[in-house]
Amino acid sequence: MTNHRDAPSQETGPTVCRPCAPTRRAVALLFLAATLVQAAAAPYYVDSDSGDDTHDGSSPTQAWKSLDPVNTHVFQPGDQLLLKAGTHYTGQLKPQGSGKPSDDSHPQSILLGMYGHGAKPRIDGNGEFRDTLFLRNVEFWDVQDLEITNLGTNRQPSRTGVRVVADGVGPVRHIHLRRLDVHDVNGDLRKEREGFGIFFESRGGNASHFDDFLVENCHVVRTDRNGICQRTSGRTHSVKVIIRGNLLEDIGGDGIKLWGSDGGLVERNTLRGGRTRCEDYAAGIWPFDSDDTVIQYNEVSGMKGDKDGQSFDSDYLCRRSLFQYNYSHDNEGGFMLICTPGNSYNEDTVIRYNISQNDGINSARVFHFAGGAKNTKVYNNTIYIGPKQDLRLLLFDTWNRGNANGTRFINNIFYVDGRVTYDWGKSTNTDFDSNIFYGAHVGMPPDPHAITNRPPFFGPGPGAQDVDSLLIHILHPHAKLPRGQIVSDNGGYDFFGHRIPENQPPTIGTCESPP
Numbered sequence: 001m002t003n004h005r006d007a008p009s010q011e012t013g014p015t016v017c018r019p020c021a022p023t024r025r026a027v028a029l030l031f032l033a034a035t036l037v038q039a040a041a042a043p044y045y046v047d048s049d050s051g052d053d054t055h056d057g058s059s060p061t062q063a064w065k066s067l068d069p070v071n072t073h074v075f076q077p078g079d080q081l082l083l084k085a086g087t088h089y090t091g092q093l094k095p096q097g098s099g100k101p102s103d104d105s106h107p108q109s110i111l112l113g114m115y116g117h118g119a120k121p122r123i124d125g126n127g128e129f130r131d132t133l134f135l136r137n138v139e140f141w142d143v144q145d146l147e148i149t150n151l152g153t154n155r156q157p158s159r160t161g162v163r164v165v166a167d168g169v170g171p172v173r174h175i176h177l178r179r180l181d182v183h184d185v186n187g188d189l190r191k192e193r194e195g196f197g198i199f200f201e202s203r204g205g206n207a208s209h210f211d212d213f214l215v216e217n218c219h220v221v222r223t224d225r226n227g228i229c230q231r232t233s234g235r236t237h238s239v240k241v242i243i244r245g246n247l248l249e250d251i252g253g254d255g256i257k258l259w260g261s262d263g264g265l266v267e268r269n270t271l272r273g274g275r276t277r278c279e280d281y282a283a284g285i286w287p288f289d290s291d292d293t294v295i296q297y298n299e300v301s302g303m304k305g306d307k308d309g310q311s312f313d314s315d316y317l318c319r320r321s322l323f324q325y326n327y328s329h330d331n332e333g334g335f336m337l338i339c340t341p342g343n344s345y346n347e348d349t350v351i352r353y354n355i356s357q358n359d360g361i362n363s364a365r366v367f368h369f370a371g372g373a374k375n376t377k378v379y380n381n382t383i384y385i386g387p388k389q390d391l392r393l394l395l396f397d398t399w400n401r402g403n404a405n406g407t408r409f410i411n412n413i414f415y416v417d418g419r420v421t422y423d424w425g426k427s428t429n430t431d432f433d434s435n436i437f438y439g440a441h442v443g444m445p446p447d448p449h450a451i452t453n454r455p456p457f458f459g460p461g462p463g464a465q466d467v468d469s470l471l472i473h474i475l476h477p478h479a480k481l482p483r484g485q486i487v488s489d490n491g492g493y494d495f496f497g498h499r500i501p502e503n504q505p506p507t508i509g510t511c512e513s514p515p
Helices: 020-039 068-072 467-473
Strands: 043-046 080-084 088-090 110-115 122-124 131-136 141-144 147-150 160-167 171-178 181-186 196-203 209-216 219-224 226-232 238-244 247-249 256-259 265-267 270-274 285-288 294-296 299-303 310-314 322-324 327-329 334-340 350-352 355-357 365-371 377-379 382-385 390-397 408-410 413-423 431-433 436-441
Touching (some): 131 141, 147 160, 219 226
Parallel strands (some): 122 147, 171 209, 196 226, 226 256, 294 322, 322 350, 327 355, 334 365, 390 413
């Protein structure tokens, strides 16, 4: 807000026209009052049951009825746009205006949410608009507690529930999406024309990107093709992107994807059922064209098919992707894809302290190194293969003349109740040290400190949904696993939150034994 509080210059001397001074002060005060009224934060109410679009929206008794007056109003910093609980709207919500930053680190955001008690307000795009909720080139918005759908008669390209776009405007700051229920969006299932539940995209010139983008505690169900995804067509990467605590169910293709973020964080999300309808390649959670991504404390299950069908993917144009403390189970395509064509790069991926259980149907693989990934480090994971599984534990193959180089497997447990094989392709410099290979390993790789004894778990294998079911991977009382090799910068904790020693060998696998 412009500060008009500066007093007029003090006037002295006989040349000042005294009668004019009060007039100038009065004009200044009137201008100040008008400015303050215009800039004051205000709530606006929408009630599809008893509102009226001829109202001004200033109170529940003066609420607007439809989205039409909302879409023409330009909201100011600190405003609130509130839809009444339990109400229902059709069409597209496309609010205008932006909040602004503040000197005390608490921005004057615009709140879009609900008032009253009851069900979240529901907005149906009904397939008549590409996007049900559309935010374009606006910033400092907090969007929360809405139900959003976009189900049309037929599938359409790029159909979404929530779309946020930064288009040629430089940084778009502070977009927070919380507690949204996004469901039944029937976009196109083809990757090149894909639809989304929640989608955010930066494009155009002026280094457009997102700065502080949050998707938290949302529920995304039956969205096609994808769940929560980002796309970047410009050169500038987004920063401070966090996707946290969301539940995704029955997603037609990819679950969660970062595309064009540096330092992105994807944590504590649950994905139950991905690639359930698409026929092309899709995976659970993965970065593309992103550096220093951290993917942790997620649970992924129910990925279908083997195109790719893995729970996690470290894709190309990425450096230093970190996958840790994740639980992957019952995914038909396998646990991990690490990939890059020969004319691109994937470097320094770290995969540590994860649990994979019953991942991979017999035509698939558990780990798939497709192309020329370099310096991938896989350590202190526990991989369980069930008695009905007969598949490749490791598959290395060529992509566009690229082949993996410098892959290291350290301190992992490969617990096999079924049967596994190995396909090395043309990979080079693949090393193993201090891994446990229990069960039927056909062509077990050379490991100078390999152990083949059965690990003393309570009984791995029957873990179900939720991490609490994995207590079966805790050791028998008083039993200890052997210790492996020291790994620098090991994260400090095992899968269950136990401290890992810094200067002595850790326990092999995901569960640190007491010293």
